[in-house]
Every structure is written in structure tokens, then in C-alpha cells.
Amino acid sequence: MYFAKEVLSQSGELRKKWEDEVRKVVSKVPDQKERWSTVSDLEIKRLYTPEDMKDMDFARDIGYPGQFPFLRGNQVTGYRGRYWTFRMFSGMGSAEDTNRRWHMLLKEGQTGLSTAFDFPTLMGYDTDSPKARGECGKCGVAIDTLEDFLQLVDGIPMDKVTTSMTINPPASVLWAMYCAAAEMKGVPLTQIGGTIQNDMLKEFIAQKTFMCPPEPSVKLISDTVEFGTKYVPRWNTISISGYHIREAGSTAVQELAFTLRDGMEYVEDVINRKGLNVDEFAPRLSFFFNSHIDFFEEIAKMRAARRIWAKAMRDRYNARDQRSWWMRFHTQTAGCSLTAQQPYNNVVRTAVEALAAVLGGTQSLHTNSLDEVLCLPSDSAVQVALRTQQIIAEETGAASTIDPLGGSYFIEALTNEMEEQTWDYINRIDEMGGMVAAIEKGFPQLEISDAAYKFQRQIDAGEKIMVGVNKYVTDEELPIPLLEIDDKVEEDQIARLNAVRRKRDNKAVKKSLDDIKNACKKGENVMPHCIEAVKNLASVQEICDVYREVYGEYRDPGLY
Amino acid sequence: MSERKLRVMVAKPGLDGHDRGARVLARCFRDAGFEVIYTGCHQTPAQIASSAIQEDVDLVGLSCLSGAHRYLFPQVVKLLQENGAGDITVIGGGIIPDQDCQKLYDAGIKAIFTPGTPLDVIVDWIKKNVKPLE
Numbered sequence: 001m002y003f004a005k006e007v008l009s010q011s012g013e014l015r016k017k018w019e020d021e022v023r024k025v026v027s028k029v030p031d032q033k034e035r036w037s038t039v040s041d042l043e044i045k046r047l048y049t050p051e052d053m054k055d056m057d058f059a060r061d062i063g064y065p066g067q068f069p070f071l072r073g074n075q076v077t078g079y080r081g082r083y084w085t086f087r088m089f090s091g092m093g094s095a096e097d098t099n100r101r102w103h104m105l106l107k108e109g110q111t112g113l114s115t116a117f118d119f120p121t122l123m124g125y126d127t128d129s130p131k132a133r134g135e136c137g138k139c140g141v142a143i144d145t146l147e148d149f150l151q152l153v154d155g156i157p158m159d160k161v162t163t164s165m166t167i168n169p170p171a172s173v174l175w176a177m178y179c180a181a182a183e184m185k186g187v188p189l190t191q192i193g194g195t196i197q198n199d200m201l202k203e204f205i206a207q208k209t210f211m212c213p214p215e216p217s218v219k220l221i222s223d224t225v226e227f228g229t230k231y232v233p234r235w236n237t238i239s240i241s242g243y244h245i246r247e248a249g250s251t252a253v254q255e256l257a258f259t260l261r262d263g264m265e266y267v268e269d270v271i272n273r274k275g276l277n278v279d280e281f282a283p284r285l286s287f288f289f290n291s292h293i294d295f296f297e298e299i300a301k302m303r304a305a306r307r308i309w310a311k312a313m314r315d316r317y318n319a320r321d322q323r324s325w326w327m328r329f330h331t332q333t334a335g336c337s338l339t340a341q342q343p344y345n346n347v348v349r350t351a352v353e354a355l356a357a358v359l360g361g362t363q364s365l366h367t368n369s370l371d372e373v374l375c376l377p378s379d380s381a382v383q384v385a386l387r388t389q390q391i392i393a394e395e396t397g398a399a400s401t402i403d404p405l406g407g408s409y410f411i412e413a414l415t416n417e418m419e420e421q422t423w424d425y426i427n428r429i430d431e432m433g434g435m436v437a438a439i440e441k442g443f444p445q446l447e448i449s450d451a452a453y454k455f456q457r458q459i460d461a462g463e464k465i466m467v468g469v470n471k472y473v474t475d476e477e478l479p480i481p482l483l484e485i486d487d488k489v490e491e492d493q494i495a496r497l498n499a500v501r502r503k504r505d506n507k508a509v510k511k512s513l514d515d516i517k518n519a520c521k522k523g524e525n526v527m528p529h530c531i532e533a534v535k536n537l538a539s540v541q542e543i544c545d546v547y548r549e550v551y552g553e554y555r556d557p558g559l560y
Numbered sequence: 561m562s563e564r565k566l567r568v569m570v571a572k573p574g575l576d577g578h579d580r581g582a583r584v585l586a587r588c589f590r591d592a593g594f595e596v597i598y599t600g601c602h603q604t605p606a607q608i609a610s611s612a613i614q615e616d617v618d619l620v621g622l623s624c625l626s627g628a629h630r631y632l633f634p635q636v637v638k639l640l641q642e643n644g645a646g647d648i649t650v651i652g653g654g655i656i657p658d659q660d661c662q663k664l665y666d667a668g669i670k671a672i673f674t675p676g677t678p679l680d681v682i683v684d685w686i687k688k689n690v691k692p693l694e
Contacts, residue, residue, distance in 0.1 A: 119574065119575035119576060119626050119628070120575060122575070123575045123602070125575070130604070131574075131575060131602075131604060132575065133628075133631055133632075134574065134628035134630065134631025134632055135574060135575055135576075135626060135627075135628045138626055138627035138628055139626050139627055203577075207577050208577030208578075208579055208601045208602075209577045247578075247580070248579070248580050249580050249583075249584070336580070339675070339676060340674060340675050340676055341676055373655070373675065374655065374657060375627070375655070375657060376627075449583050449584075449587065452580055452583065452584050453583075453584050453587045453588070456584050456588075456679060457679075459678075460678045460679055460680065466676075468676075469676045470678075482657055484657075485627065487630075555600070555602075556572075556579075556600030556601045556602060557600060558598045558599060558600030558601075559583075559600075560582075560583040560586040560587055560598050
């Protein structure tokens with residue numbers, strides 16, 4: 001019991017008195033609306049009291065930072081030893097364009113890199129594929145071969161800066177390029193650090209960047225986990241992502257539940273397929289959450305996430321290494337909370353969301369730029385976004401003490417409620433036979449569609465407010481400068497790819513592609529062959545075409 | 561005798577996977593009483609034009625958030641026209657900067673709806689401007 005009996009009884013008495021007062025006041029000044037709820041439509045009470053925490057046990061449910069159940073964070077010293085990593089997601093146009101942006105960000109005090117690729121790269125197509133027409137460099141950097149990649153990391157100290165790459169179906173290929181580039185710069189694989197997103201389940205659920213069907217997609221992921229465990233020990237080989245689930249319209253609880261259940265699916269596959277012990281690889285699993293506009297709901301979500309994962313790893317998978325119980329995560333503020341209308345308001349939204357992420361104990365953070373709802377961010381917009389994090393870290397005092405909202409009646413009650421609802425979802429998915437089976441049934445996809453449609457209807461009805469969209473609307477708006485990606489980037493990139501194809505040893509390319517194919521057919525690990533292939537200047541699509549040929553292609557079932 | 565229901569296709573051209581808007585609209589059109597066909601993501605303009613013709617739709621709604629609308633949207637209109645289906649109304653939505661809209665109208669896109677548009681505005685536009693094709 002969290003509070004002594006006397007406290008609870010005092011609270012009960014005071015509560016009765018307060019409730020009488022409330023009735024009186026409400027009869028004169030009625031509440032503005034009958035029901036108050038979070039952005040995810042979780043109902044919120046007028047007041048939380050010790051009674052909302054009466055079933056809690058301090059040691060079991062709350063505890064200390066760096067101790068099970070990690071509700072209050074992984075790090076025993078919090079942010080005092082080191083702030084979260086300031087990691088801005090960036091990529092646009094050509095490798096040179098993105099490399100220039102990276103150097104600017106590092107100069108401005110960014111502490112980690114994060115790569116946005118364009119759609120052809122994300123989907124495993126080369127820039128000259130007919131399917132890629134019009135997409136090159138538009139929403140990220142275009143990478144076709146190792147030559148582009150070397151340009152991307154030019155002048156980047158790969159032994160010091162960690163790099164995250166948002167890449168999924170071709171994750172093995174782009175990671176192979178990173179490994180090859182490091183080796184060519186004389187940095188051993190044991191010294192490079194970073195993350196590949198490499199989370200295919202959430203692609204089927206939400207982001208829809210897919211290539212092969214779910215089962216072989218999970219196999220390719222287990223290959224990277226196994227390779228990382230053996231040869232690249234500082235690399236996070238999966239970033240199990242709720243971000244895109246939320247952006248697709250899920251509630252906060254759905255984000256939590258589907259993400260954690262995805263994580264469990266990967267753990268089970270690596271154990272079963274690769275025969276690794278859970279403690280050999282689990283410490284390198286990482287997570288990625290959205291920080292949406294509902295401040296307390298987000299903080300509670302992140303706290304609950306750590307506690308659920310710790311319990312699952314300890315009790316469901318019998319992990320014994322404390323680091324296997326840790327949930328380390330990156331956070332990005334919510335793109336879907338931003339508005340094209342009155343875009344300067346987005347700076348405020350992002351600041352609030354970033355503060356929630358810090359109070360939720362994130363290890364790494366991307367803050368969206370005010371113009372990201374309209375285009376890729378301009379230099380000046382990115383600078384404001386990065387400064388937002390730096391102001392939170394250096395000026396606000398938010399990082400001075402660990403989990404400052406821990407023990408709040410409201411936060412603890414909300415954390416418990418979200419955890420409970422998450423376990424309900426996890427149990428339902430278990431009953432369906434796991435996440436791959438649930439995806440095949442369309443379960444998470446349709447749950448998200450329901451939530452997204454309900455939210456849009458609430459916005460249209462004025463039940464939920466987006467300032468500048470359905471309230472406080474203005475006719476005239478301040479124009480902001482927009483970054484435009486020249487269509488010429490595509491022409492140049494195709495010319496560059498053709499030049500590489502002419503100069504490389506095509507026999508060596510074919511041999512290494514055959515080696516990948518054989519590994520796929522035999523169920524062996526593809527990673528060593530991928531590294532060989534990219535060194536021979538095989539392109540992203542050439543390698544992905546092998547995967548498509550052996551494993552088949554997944555088509556969007558078009559559920560809504 | 562009442563007119564037959566409008567048949568509308570919601571389509572996602574290109575490699576973009578941001579389908580929240582498309583899925584929400586597909587549901588909204590269904591609730592508005594239209595017959596809805598949703599293509600799912602990753603359709604080429606040729607696939608979209610050919611399904612639109614095969615399905616006898618009255619309207620195609622294109623959604624793209626990747627920035628590739630400048631190529632993809634006009635391409636769908638062009639392919640419909642080349643295949644004798646220029647009477648199918650094509651509208652679009654997504655992250656479309658203002659300065660691109662005129663070019664898209666010139667290419668034959670009849671309306672562009674960007675983020676923040678209430679669903680009913682889109683439904684009303686369709687009811688007013690699109691009639692079942694003979």
C-alpha cells in the first residue's frame with residue numbers, strides 16, 4: 001500500500017467536503033464540457049488523490065532509477081551525467097546536400113546523426129526504376145550505391161558520432177554500406193555505434209514501407225540481430241517503433257501495445273531461429289516513441305513502457321541481465337499534431353512535446369521543425385527545432401532531477417491505467433497467435449483505422465481542438481520560406497548511378513548477388529554477403545531484387 | 561428513379577506509405593453513401609488508371625505526401641485521357657504546397673484538398689461536382 005491507512009482516511013474525509021463544494025460551484029458555473037479526455041480519448045477525472053494510488057507498492061511498482069521495474073528511468077544518475085542525445089532526423093536531395101546539413105547540425109551542437117532516406121531507397125528501388133519517378137531526394141536522401149554512401153558520411157567521425165538510419169526493408173543493405181564505409185575509413189566494426197530502424201512489423205501495421213511478406217521480413221531482421229551480436233556490439237539492430245503507429249492515427253495505448261508486442265515477436269524469433277540466449281542480444285534492442293500533444297498522457301506512456309518491458313523481459317523471457325530489462329528509447333515529437341495553418345504555432349507544440357519526452361525519460365530526441373508539415377525543413381527551421389531541445393536541457397531545469405513527476409497521483413494513476421490497457425491488447429494478440437498472425441488478420445491495422453477516423457470526426461465536430469484548424473482560424477497567414485527539392489536532383493542521381501554501373505566489376509557484382517541468393521535459400525545469414533556486395537558496388541535495388549525473387553513481394557491489402 | 565450511387569476510387573500513387581488520410585477518406589466516403597474502392601499503397605499511375613477504368617468509377621481521389629505529386633497526379637490524368645476515360649473526375653490531396661496547385665489544375669486535376677480540410681467539405685464538393693457517368 002502506497003499510503004498509510006490514516007492518510008487514506010483523511011483524504012476520504014477531505015474528499016467528501018471537496019465534492020460538496022464542487023457540486024455547488026458547478027451548479028453556478030457549469031463545466032465547459034461534460035467529458036474531459038486525452039487526445040487519445042482516455043477519460044480524465046477532475047482530480048486525482050492518494051486513493052488513486054492505494055493499491056500501489058512502492059518497491060514493486062515505482063522503485064528507484066536504474067532498478068526494476070525501471071519506471072523512473074534506466075540511468076542511475078538521470079540526465080546529470082549526460083543529457084539525452086540531440087538527434088535531428090535529416091536527409092534531403094543528394095548525398096552531398098545531406099552531408100552539408102549534417103555538418104551544419106554537428107556544428108550547432110547536435111550530438112548524434114539520424115538519416116532520412118527518400119522513398120526509392122526506403123522501398124529498395126534504384127533512382128532509375130520506373131517506380132521511382134518523381135520521388136528522388138524528395139523526402140530524404142537518395143542512396144543507390146556505396147559511392148553515394150561514402151559521400152553521405154564524408155568527414156563524419158564514425159568512431160565517435162553515432163548514426164541512426166531510418167531504413168526498414170533494405171536495412172541489411174544500408175547497414176552493410178555503413179559497415180563497409182567504416183572499414184574503408186579504418187574504423188573497426190567493434191567501434192561503430194548507431195541504430196537501424198529495421199522494424200518491419202510496424203511497417204505492415206502502419207508505415208506501409210514493405211517489400212517481402214511478414215515471415216521472411218522477420219527472418220532478415222533476425223539475421224541483422226545475430227550479426228550485430230557477434231560483430232558489431234555497439235549497434236542497436238532494431239528500433240522497435242511506435243512512432244509511425246501513432247502517426248497513422250492510433251491512440252497512445254495502441255502505440256504502446258502494438259510496439260511492445262512487436263518487440264516480443266522479435267525476441268521470440270531470434271531465440272527460436274538463431275538459438276541465441278535472450279541476454280546475448282536483448283540489451284541492444286531499442287525503441288522509438290512518438291511524443292504527441294497531450295502532455296501527461298505522453299509522460300505516463302513512456303513511464304509505463306519501461307515498466308511493461310522490464311516485466312516482460314524478466315518474467316516472460318527469463319532474461320537475467322539487468323540490461324536486458326532496460327527499455328532505451330528515442331522520441332520524436334508528433335508530426336501529425338502540427339498544422340499547415342499558422343505554422344509558427346508548431347514551434348510551441350514541439351516544445352511542449354519535447355518537454356514531455358524529457359520528463360518521460362527519453363534517451364534521444366528529434367524535435368520537428370515548424371515547416372515539416374509543408375516540406376522538408378529549411379536550415380533556419382531546423383535550427384529553431386534543435387535550439388528547443390537545448391533550451392529545455394540548459395535553461396528550464398527539467399533535467400535537474402530524475403522523473404520529477406513520479407509520485408504524482410495523476411501521473412501514477414494514468415501510468416497504471418495505460419499499462420493495464422496495454423496488457424489487455426498484448427493478451428488479445430497472444431490469443432491470436434502473435435503479431436504476425438494478428439497482422440494477417442488485419443487486427444492492428446483496423447484498430448488504428450477506427451481510432452484515426454474517430455479522431456477526425458471529433459475534430460470536424462469541434463469536440464477536439466486544433467488551434468488554427470477548427471478554432472482561432474485566421475484568413476491571412478504569415479508566409480514561411482519553403483525548401484524545395486529541385487527535380488534536377490533525379491537527373492544527376494541517375495547519371496551518377498549509370499557511371500557507377502559502367503566502372504564497376506560486373507562479374508564480381510553478379511557473384512556477390514548469387515551468394516546472397518544462396519544464403520536466402522539456405523536460411524543462412526545474409527549480412528556478410530551484403531557487405532561484400534555493397535563493396536562491389538551492387539545497388540540497393542539489385543540486392544533487394546534478390547530478396548523479392550526468393551521471398552516474394554508483399555502487396556498492401558488496402559484495409560480501411 | 562433515383563440515380564445510382566457514386567463510385568469513387570481512393571488511390572495512393574507512388575512509393576509513399578502515408579495512408580492515414582486515404583484510409584480516413586475511404587471510410588468517410590463509405591459513410592457518405594458512395595461505393596468505395598481503395599487501392600492500397602504503392603500503385604503506379606498506370607495501375608490506377610487501369611483499375612479506375614475497369615471499376616467504372618466516377619471519381620479518382622489521389623493522395624500523396626511524399627512530394628512526388630508533381631509527376632504522379634498529372635500522369636494519372638494523362639493515362640485516363642489516353643485510354644478514353646477523360647470524363648472521370650480526378651481530385652488530389654496531401655502535402656501539396658500552394659505554388660504547385662495551379663500546375664496541377666492546369667494538368668486536369670479538378671480540386672486539391674490539403675491538411676485541415678473537414679471531411680464534409682470534400683464530400684460536399686463531390687456531391688456538387690460529380691454525377692454518375694453514363
